[in-house]
Amino acid sequence: MTEQERINFKAKKFLVLLFVIASFMLFAGLTSGFIVYTGGSVDRGLKIILPQAFKLSTLLIVLSSITMHMAYLSAKRLQLNQQKMYLLLTMGLGIGFFVLQLSAWQTLIGQGIYFVNPNASQSFIYVFTGAHLVHVFAGLMMVLAAWLGGVKNIPQANNLFRLETASIFWHFIDILWIYLYVFLLLNQ
C-alpha cells in the first residue's frame, strides 16, 4: 500500500467516526427534546414500566458487539473463515435485536400506549427506538458488506477497512442503545 493510499484509508475511516458524532447529536437532540418537553408539565412523563423485551435486546446487542470484535480480530490475523462466521453471528444477533424491539412495540401497543398519544413523552419511546433501528439497519448493511468482502476474498487492505468501519459503527449502535435504555430507565 502506498503512502497516499494509507492516508486515503485513514481519512475515510475518520469519516465514519465523524458520522457517528453527527448521529450522536441527532439522539442528543431527541433526548434533550424529551427533557424539555417532559419538564414542561406534570401531566407528561413516561409513567410506564418499560417492556421486558428491552432487557433481552440489550443482552443481544452487547453480545453482538463482542462477536463483531472477534470478527475484526480474526480479520487482522487473516483467519478468513472465522471472520465470516463471526460476521454471520453478528448479523444474526442484530436481526434478533431488531425483532425484539418490534415485539417491545407490540407490548406497548397491547398496554394502550400508542405512538399517537396526548402524552408525547410516550411517543418519544417510539421515536428513540425507531431512529435507533434505522441505524441498526444501516449497521447491518455495513456488516453484510464486510461479510461479502470476505466471501469474495477482496484484498486484505480493503477487507480490513470494511471491518474497521463496520465495527466502529456497530459498537456505536451498541453504546447508543445502552444510552437510550438507561435514559429511558432513569425517566421511568
Place this chain on the structure above:
Amino acid sequence: MASTAHDTAVHHDDHGHHHETFLTKYVFSQDHKMIAKQFLITGIIMGVIAMFLSVLFRLQLGWPDKSFPILETFLGKWAEGGRIKPDFYLALVTIHGTMMVFFVLTAGLSGTFSNLLIPLQLGARDMASPFINMLSYWFFFLACVIMMGSFFVESGPASAGWTVYPPLSALPKAISGSGLGMTLWLMSMVLFVASSLMGALNYISTVLNMRTKGMSLWRMPLTIWAFFLTAITGVLSFPVLVAAVVLLIFDRSFGTSFYLSDIVMQGQVLPNQGGSPILWQHLFWFLGHPEVYIVLMPALGITSEVIATNSRKPIFGYHAMVYSLIGITVLSFIVWGHHMFLTGMNPFLGGVFMITTLIIAVPSAVKTFNYLATLWRGNIRFTPAMLFAIGLVSFFISGGLTGIFLGNAALDINLHDTYFVVAHFHLVMGSAAIFGMLCGVYHWFPKMFRREMDERLGYLHFWITFICAYLVFFPMHFMGLDGVPRRYYAFTEFEFMKEWLTVNVFITWAAIVASLAQLAFLYNFFHSIFYGKKTTQNPWNSNTLEWTTPVEHLHGNWPGEIPTVYRWPYDYSKPGHNEDFIPQTTPFSETMSSNVAHDFEGNAEAELLQAEYAAKGTKKSVVAAKPVAKAAAKTAKKPAAKKKTTPTKKA
C-alpha cells in the same frame, strides 16, 4: 490544451488514469474544483431567484394599494388584479429567507470555497471521499429543485417563515402554504441537511488527515481554520434540526402531538393534546443560532485572507483570530435562548442566555479590531475583492452593534419581532456574509476559471451594492424602534404604521437599484468565464499553496509531487526580503536575509545557521553582500523561471 494537462496528470504516481467523459467531467464530477464551481453557480442562481422574490414583496410593501398588471401575467392567481395576495406574500418571505440562508449562504458559500480551497490550500490531491463530495452536491441540487418545485403546486410554497414555527407549519390545513408546500419544504430541508453533513464530514476529515508535509495546523491559512470550524459547527448542529423536523413530520402526517395542543381551527377542536410549540423553538434555534455563524465564519475566513494579501501585511493577531473562531464556535451553542426571550422563559434562564450572548460579542470584536489593525498602514491594493472584504467589516460592525441591543432580554421585549431584528440580521448576516462570498468570488475567480473578471464592473458592482444595502436596511432600525412588526402584509391596515409608508417606498427603490447592480456582477461573472483576460499563475502575489498549482486544472492538482510547506501563509512585506511576499513553499534557507528568531520555533540547528549568517554579515561586508547579489540575480532571472511553471511551456 486540456489533453496535455491531462497527460501530465496521469504521470504522477498515486492517481490511476480513468477515462473522462462529458458526464464524469462536468456533471457527476468527483473533482473538488469542479464540484466547487457547481456549488457556486447553483448558489448564484438560487441567489438571483431569492433576490427576485424579495423585489416582489418589496413592491407589495412599497405600494400596497397599487396594482401591477404584469404581476398577474406571470404569477396568475397569486396576484389577481395585479396585487400580491397575503398568502403569497408570506410564501415569498419564507422562501426568500430559506433560500438565502441555506442555499446561498450555507451551500453556496461553504460548498464553493471549502471545496475549492481546502485541498488546494492544504496540499491535498482531493477530498477524503470524492464520491461523497459528489453526492453532497447532488443532494443539494435536488433540495433546490424541490424547493423551486413548491412554486408550482396548487396550494403554493411553505409560508410559515424560514423558522417554520408550529402550529402554522404542523397543521396542513392552517393556511394554504401549510399544505403540500410545507411538505416539500421539509423534504427539501432533509436533503439539504444530508448534503451539508456529507460536505462537512469531508471537510473535517480532509483538514485533519490530508495536509501536505510541513502544513501544521498553525501554518494553515485562516480560510481553512474558518471552513474547518464551520464544518464542526455544522456536524454538531444540523442533526438537531433533523430531530426537530422528524418530530414535525410525525405531527403533520401521523397525528402525534409533539408540538400541538389546544387548537381550535375553523370552529373545530383538534384532537392533538399535550404538545409544546416551544419545544420546536428550542430544537430549531439550537441549530438556528450556530447556523448564523455557519454562514458568517467562512466569510470571515475569506476576508482574513483577502485583507492580508491586499494590505501586503501579515494578518494582525493570527492566533487571536483562530482562538476567536474557536470561541465563536463553542459559544454559538449556548446562546440560542436569545431568540426565545419572549416565550415565557424563566427570567433566570433568560439572564443566563443574555450573558452568554453578550460574551459572544467579545471574539467578534477581536476579529473586527484585527481586521482594522491589519489594514492600518498597509500598502493597500483596492481590488474589487478587497473592497468587498472591507465592506464586510463595515456591515459586521454596524450589524453586530445592534446584536448587543437585542441580546439584552429587557430591551428585546420592545425589539423582538420588529423591523429592528430584520435590520440587525440583514446587515450582520445578509450583507456581511454576501459580501464575504462576493469577495471570495472576485479573489479566486482566476483560480476557478483561469481568467480574470473585469475590475471596473467590479467597482461599479461594489459601490452601488454597498450604498444600497445601507439604504435598504438602515431605515429599518427606526421602524423597529417605533414598534413596527416584521412580516406584516400591508402597512395601510394599521394607523401607526401608515407614517412609514413613504420610508417603505424609499427602501423599495433602493432594493430595486441594488438588484439592478447585480446585473453588472452577473454579466461580469458569466462573460469573464469565457472571454475574461487570461490570468497568470499567481495574479495577486499571494503566499498560499493554491497559487503554486498550474493555471490549467489537473485532476490531482499538482503535476508530480505535492509541494512541501515551510512557513506560515502571512509573510507579506517581511523586512529584509527583496519581494513583498514569500510563498509558503519557500524554505528559510532561501530567505536568510529576512529570517527572524521566531521563525525557527526553537529549531537549534537552524538558529545556529542563521546566527553564523548574521555573524558573517557584521564581520565582512563583502560576504554579506553576496547573498543579496545572489537574490538580485534571482529576481532578474525570475520572468524566465516563472514561464517555466506555466503549463503552456510544459506541454
